[in-house]
Amino acid sequence: MAAPFTIFRAREIVTMNPSNPSATHVAVRDGRILGAGPLDELTVWGDHVVDDTFAELVLVPGMIDVHAHVMEGAMWALDYIGYFPRTDPDGVRRGGLRSIDEVVAHLRAVDASMPDPTEPIVCWGLDPIYFPGERLVAAHLDTVSTERPILALHASLHVATVNTAMLRLAGITADTETEGVVRGPDGQPNGELQEAPAMMLTPVLLRLMHLLSDETSYHRLGRIARNAGITTIGDLGGQSMASPAIADTVARVVNDPTFPVRMVQYCVPAFGSAPADDGVVIERFRALQATSTDKLRYGGIKIVADGSIQGYTAVLRWPGYVTGAPNGLWQVPPHRLPEMVAAYHRAGINVHVHCNGDAIVDAFVDAVDLALRDHAWLDHRHTVQHCQLASAAQFRRMANLGMCANLFANHLWFWGDQHFESTVGPERAHRMEAAATALREGVHISLHSDANVTPLGQLHTMWCVMNRVTPSGRVLGPAERIGAYDALHAVTVDAAYQMHLDHDRGSIEVGKLADFTVLGANPLTVEPMAVRDIPVWGTVVGGVPYAAAAGS
Amino acid sequence: MTPLPFTVIGGFLGAGKTTLLNDLLARTRGERIAVLVNDFGSIAIDAALIAGHDGDTIALTNGCICCAVGGEFVAALPPLLTADPPFDRVVVEASGVSDPARIAQYGTLPGFRLDGVIVVVDAAGVIDQFADDRVAPHIEQQLRAAHVVVLTKVDLVDAPRLADVRDAVRSRRADVTMIESGSSDAAADALFDIGGHDPVGGGAPLHHGFDTAAYTAAAPLDRPAFEQHLAAWPAEVVRAKGIVRFAGADEPSTVHVVGSRRRITAGPAVPVEGGGSLVVIGLSGAVAELPPPPGMAFHRPFT
Numbered sequence: 001m002a003a004p005f006t007i008f009r010a011r012e013i014v015t016m017n018p019s020n021p022s023a024t025h026v027a028v029r030d031g032r033i034l035g036a037g038p039l040d041e042l043t044v045w046g047d048h049v050v051d052d053t054f055a056e057l058v059l060v061p062g063m064i065d066v067h068a069h070v071m072e073g074a075m076w077a078l079d080y081i082g083y084f085p086r087t088d089p090d091g092v093r094r095g096g097l098r099s100i101d102e103v104v105a106h107l108r109a110v111d112a113s114m115p116d117p118t119e120p121i122v123c124w125g126l127d128p129i130y131f132p133g134e135r136l137v138a139a140h141l142d143t144v145s146t147e148r149p150i151l152a153l154h155a156s157l158h159v160a161t162v163n164t165a166m167l168r169l170a171g172i173t174a175d176t177e178t179e180g181v182v183r184g185p186d187g188q189p190n191g192e193l194q195e196a197p198a199m200m201l202t203p204v205l206l207r208l209m210h211l212l213s214d215e216t217s218y219h220r221l222g223r224i225a226r227n228a229g230i231t232t233i234g235d236l237g238g239q240s241m242a243s244p245a246i247a248d249t250v251a252r253v254v255n256d257p258t259f260p261v262r263m264v265q266y267c268v269p270a271f272g273s274a275p276a277d278d279g280v281v282i283e284r285f286r287a288l289q290a291t292s293t294d295k296l297r298y299g300g301i302k303i304v305a306d307g308s309i310q311g312y313t314a315v316l317r318w319p320g321y322v323t324g325a326p327n328g329l330w331q332v333p334p335h336r337l338p339e340m341v342a343a344y345h346r347a348g349i350n351v352h353v354h355c356n357g358d359a360i361v362d363a364f365v366d367a368v369d370l371a372l373r374d375h376a377w378l379d380h381r382h383t384v385q386h387c388q389l390a391s392a393a394q395f396r397r398m399a400n401l402g403m404c405a406n407l408f409a410n411h412l413w414f415w416g417d418q419h420f421e422s423t424v425g426p427e428r429a430h431r432m433e434a435a436a437t438a439l440r441e442g443v444h445i446s447l448h449s450d451a452n453v454t455p456l457g458q459l460h461t462m463w464c465v466m467n468r469v470t471p472s473g474r475v476l477g478p479a480e481r482i483g484a485y486d487a488l489h490a491v492t493v494d495a496a497y498q499m500h501l502d503h504d505r506g507s508i509e510v511g512k513l514a515d516f517t518v519l520g521a522n523p524l525t526v527e528p529m530a531v532r533d534i535p536v537w538g539t540v541v542g543g544v545p546y547a548a549a550a551g552s
Numbered sequence: 553m554t555p556l557p558f559t560v561i562g563g564f565l566g567a568g569k570t571t572l573l574n575d576l577l578a579r580t581r582g583e584r585i586a587v588l589v590n591d592f593g594s595i596a597i598d599a600a601l602i603a604g605h606d607g608d609t610i611a612l613t614n615g616c617i618c619c620a621v622g623g624e625f626v627a628a629l630p631p632l633l634t635a636d637p638p639f640d641r642v643v644v645e646a647s648g649v650s651d652p653a654r655i656a657q658y659g660t661l662p663g664f665r666l667d668g669v670i671v672v673v674d675a676a677g678v679i680d681q682f683a684d685d686r687v688a689p690h691i692e693q694q695l696r697a698a699h700v701v702v703l704t705k706v707d708l709v710d711a712p713r714l715a716d717v718r719d720a721v722r723s724r725r726a727d728v729t730m731i732e733s734g735s736s737d738a739a740a741d742a743l744f745d746i747g748g749h750d751p752v753g754g755g756a757p758l759h760h761g762f763d764t765a766a767y768t769a770a771a772p773l774d775r776p777a778f779e780q781h782l783a784a785w786p787a788e789v790v791r792a793k794g795i796v797r798f799a800g801a802d803e804p805s806t807v808h809v810v811g812s813r814r815r816i817t818a819g820p821a822v823p824v825e826g827g828g829s830l831v832v833i834g835l836s837g838a839v840a841e842l843p844p845p846p847g848m849a850f851h852r853p854f855t
Contacts, residue, residue: 171662178660197657200626209627243624244607329693333565333648334686 004047005029006543007039010054012522015508016061016492025050026059028514031294031542035510053545057537058522060488061507062231062515063458064495066264066352066406067385067448069237073221074211075124075452079110082125082155084414086455089223091551095125100134103152107144120149120166122204127155129418136161137184138191151204156311160193162202167191170202213239213246218253226260227548228457229536231515232496232505234448236302236352236385238265241284254296260539260546262295262515264499266302266352269340278343285349294513294542299499300350302385303340304331306360309388309423310415314357316389322425328357341367341382346375350500351382352406358389365397378402383498386450389428392437399442404498407433407490409447409461410454416470430477435465439486446495447487462487462523463532484524484531514543554820556633557641558659559744559810562652562694563672564681568704568733569645572672575740576643577601577616583640584615585744586632588625590647626658633663641667641744649690653697665817668810670743671698675717675732676708682720692724700729700790700811702739729787729811731761731835742790742833743810762790763839767848769827772799774846781845782807782814788838794830795822804828 006028013023015036027034027042034045042048076089081103085096097103103126110121121144128136141150141163149166153159162170172181172189180198184190199205211217225233240247254263267288269281281301288298306328307313312321313328320327332340337353341364344351353364361384368382380402384390387405390398398405411419412433420429431437438445447461454460466487468476496506505513520535538547563569573587577597597610597618604611610618615637621628625644632642642664646652652669659666671694674681681687695701701721706714721730733739742762775798782792792809804824808815809832827847832839844850 176660177666179657195654195657196626197654197661200658200661206627206630209624327689329649329689330686331649334684336565 004049005034005045007042007048007050008054008059008516008540009039009050009052010059011056013059013508014061014488014522014524016489017507017509020509023508026508026514026516028543031514031544033508033510033512033514036508054518054537058519059508059516059540060519060523061492061517062505062513062539062541063229063491063517064232064234064446064499064506065225065230065448065451065456065458065461065491066234066383066446066495066498067236067408068221068225068233068451068456069453070212070217070221070235070239071237072224072451072456073217073219074208074214076220076224077211077216078153079121079123080125081106081123081152083127083130084455086125087224087227087551089220089227089549091227091549093551098130100131100136100140103136104140104143107141107150111145111148114148117145117147118149120151120169120204122151122153122207124153125155126152126161135192138163138167138189141191149202151202153208158195158311160199160202160204161191162193163191166202172201176201213243213249215249215253218250219259222253222259222261223549224451224456226539226546227536228455229517229519229539229548230261230456230458231517231539231541232262232264232501233456234299234499235263235265236354236450238267238298238302240265240288240298241267241269241281247288251291251296255293259295260541262297262513262541264297264299264501266300267298268302268304278340282343282347282349286347297499297501299501300352301344302352302354303337304354305337305364306331306355306357309356309411310418312423314389315359316357316424317359317362321423323422327359330360334363337363338367338370342371342374345371345377345380345382348377350380352385352498353382354385356386356388356408358391358394361387361390361394365394365401365403368401368403369397372401381444381498381500385448388432389424390434390438391431392434392441395434395438395441395443398438404444404446404494405438406446406448406495406498407435407438407465408450409433409435409464410449412464412468412476413460413470414454416468416476417472417474420470420474420476431480432476433465434477434480435482435486435490436480439482444494444497445490446498447490457532458491458517459519459523459534459536460532462491463528465490466528466531469529484528487531488523514540516540518545553663555663555665556639557667557745558656558664559641559643559667560646560652560656560659560669560697561643561672562646562650562655562669562697563648564674564687564691564694565648566677567648567672567674568702569672571704572670572702572733572740573643573645576744577612577614577618579740580614580616582615583744584637585641585643586635586639587616587618587643587645588621588628589618589645590620629658629661629664643744651693651697653693656697665808666813666815667745667808668699668743668813669697670700670702670811671695672702672704672733673717673721674705675703675714676705678717679713679720695721695725695728698725698728698811699813700731700743701725702731702733702743704733706732727787727812729790731790745791745793761836762833763836765832765834765839765842766829766851767794767832767844768825768829768851769796769848771827771847772797772801773827773848774799775801777846779814779816782809785809785842786838787812788835789842790833790835792830792832794828795820795824796828796830797824797826
């Protein structure tokens with residue numbers, strides 16, 4: 001006789017299953033959903049125990065962020081000093097430092113707490129865009145310590161500011177030849193190090209690179225996902241194909257039953273370079289795919305085709321950047337994009353392409369169009385990642401071709417004002433992350449954080465597309481706001497859909513994995529502006545509850 | 553310790569970077585060269601040359617290695633400095649869409665000496681590439697970074713077309729040294745300083761297409777006049793190197809010229825006779841006419 005199964009009782013269950021939209025109980029056996037409904041419809045399955053842990057809480061389908069990076073886990077090995085508060089792996093709110101004075105005061109406290117006076121402080125998340133007119137330089141950090149080396153990594157990850165002790169440790173002087181060592185008016189290095197070669201002069205950058213493949217970074221990522229209520233995370237910078245050692249680490253960590261989140265990896269064929277032979281890539285990908293489990297899947301291949309809008313490296317259509325900045329450059333050779341898409345498409349591999357600019361969206365859509373003329377795999381679900389500036393016409397083509405879009409919703413909040421004022425200008429800022437247009441034209445959309453670029457948390461991405469409010473109080477493109485149901489659908493059912501997993505997750509429905517996000521309130525019924533403030537109790541993954549860290 | 557020379561090879565996909573690398577690996581004579589590529593892709597190393605293949609590294613019987621570094625490029629650099637026996641040169645292949653100038657900056661890190669950026673341009677394809685606004689910005693970026701441009705596939709174009717190609721490159725980088733890879737083995741020798749073309753010390757003779765000249769100085773040199781002279785050298789100078797002594801300086805200086813790049817660094821602390829010596833490699837015909845820097849005279853060991 002089978003062991004008793006569990007019936008979780010909740011205040012409310014939002015199933016996202018259109019045939020059975022809400023329930024009070026969900027029954028789980030062997031990690032999967034036996035059914036959702038009133039208690040008396042579930043007891044027919046036999047011997048059970050009722051678990052009241054969630055009796056006063058709301059269950060929604062386990063939230064999925066298709067696009068995040070292990071960098072999020074790596075960064076939390078460091079102290080966070082960003083302008084926007086952010087929750088660390090232990091659930092503690094960090095940062096929220098609103099001026100250089102606050103940054104310095106915070107670092108003084110960190111300095112005072114460290115017994116060894118030579119141990120460096122390495123911190124991250126400094127975003128000078130929010131300190132107009134002021135520039136953090138070595139002199140500021142020297143007021144923290146003249147002995148202890150300090151390195152503050154900026155949010156862009158392209159720049160760091162160090163103190164004099166770190167300049168000394170790194171051997172950086174007025175004679176240093178490396179570009180990116182910024183000089184002050186006196187001709188001496190002022191502490192700002194721009195781009196990786198200059199940062200590489202310090203002993204810190206290499207340590208960060210190693211963290212990216214370190215087991216601890218995956219563990220931290222798992223805890224952050226759990227705290228944010230995420231049950232499946234897309235690792236969109238998947239390194240497994242680049243390195244067998246990393247592949248082993250990821251498989252060991254994620255498949256461990258105590259790891260609290262499922263992962264779907266989209267493998268980058270070769271990092272920062274012209275990808276290797278397509279046949280070799282397909283062969284290696286298939287070998288990885290054969291090792292997929294419910295916990296760790298190899299979902300497809302990721303290609304990075306351009307840069308970022310706020311970095312002025314996205315490839316835009318006319319009229320380009322409002323500042324007149326030169327257009328961004330392709331990150332893959334233009335003729336290779338259609339070749340790669342066609343090869344992976346023919347092999348039946350789901351392809352996700354990083355396209356921030358609208359010109360690069362055209363290129364990817366063209367590539368899929370050509371691939372389909374050649375090989376009729378209609379259910380490919382190839383996905384435009386970021387897709388921030390797509391027009392209605394582009395969404396119509398995506399819909400016709402069966403493509404999906406994963407919108408970088410968090411940009412509306414974190415850089416919305418900058419986009420309006422100084423990257424693409426007002427009209428295209430109103431059109432960014434055009435969720436309403438995408439849905440109207442029939443595109444399956446999802447929403448993402450691109451963590452570590454913005455914090456992990458799907459209530460926040462939902463809040464962004466529901467309200468489209470910027471920090472200055474602007475509403476960007478009110479006509480593009482979507483309702484709570486559509487927003488929740490995007491981070492559950494359609495997020496699963498674009499990874500070919502909607503048969504198995506994304507709704508609370510018989511037969512699917514028992515993955516739930518446990519909330520303090522129903523996101524479909526609270527005020528739209530309150531969605532991002534809904535408390536997250538934690539998650540259930542495969543029927544096992546994972547409580548968020550209590551924090552402090 | 554002598555810094556490790558660091559060469560970057562850029563150029564768009566299909567321009568011929570790999571051919572140049574293959575020539576280099578096949579032609580070293582005792583120099584241990586570490587070649588970093590994105591992936592082994594089209595690297596075709598003669599099987600007879602391969603001593604071993606360990607994951608991402610191919611070891612060659614001539615002491616060179618070839619590493620596929622992909623995204624691990626930064627992490628691959630420090631071990632090159634501690635290799636035993638030490639390497640004589642690092643050559644990094646930049647991907648077709650990356651900015652070689654950015655990669656070149658790693659060559660300025662402690663332990664390395666940025667030697668130069670070599671950009672390979674496909675003479676048969678570049679006119680079309682300049683007309684493609686998706687590709688042209690990449691090639692223009694590469695040309696801005698270049699100290700030497702190597703034109704490849706020149707045998708596929710006729711003379712008027714080749715003249716157009718040279719003009720198109722020249723209009724984007726007036727001062728850049730341009731060589732043709734028709735004799736690419738010789739180009740590899742000149743670009744990577746193989747075989748020690750040092751008439752002062754008695755090095756190997758050069759292949760066709762290139763000439764050398766050597767200068768010596770009886771007395772310490774006037775540094776501003778020397779620098780001014782080098783700055784005015786024509787683009788036909790491919791490489792120059794030497795150890796010189798400047799008037800008033802405590803120790804000698806080392807001179808490295810690669811195409812449009814000129815570098816004078818302090819050291820090494822070795823005895824230098826008079827004002828030292830300088831060897832110049834240039835395109836055929838260009839070097840013989842080149843007057844010596846002020847205070848130096850032609851060194852003619854064979855006359």
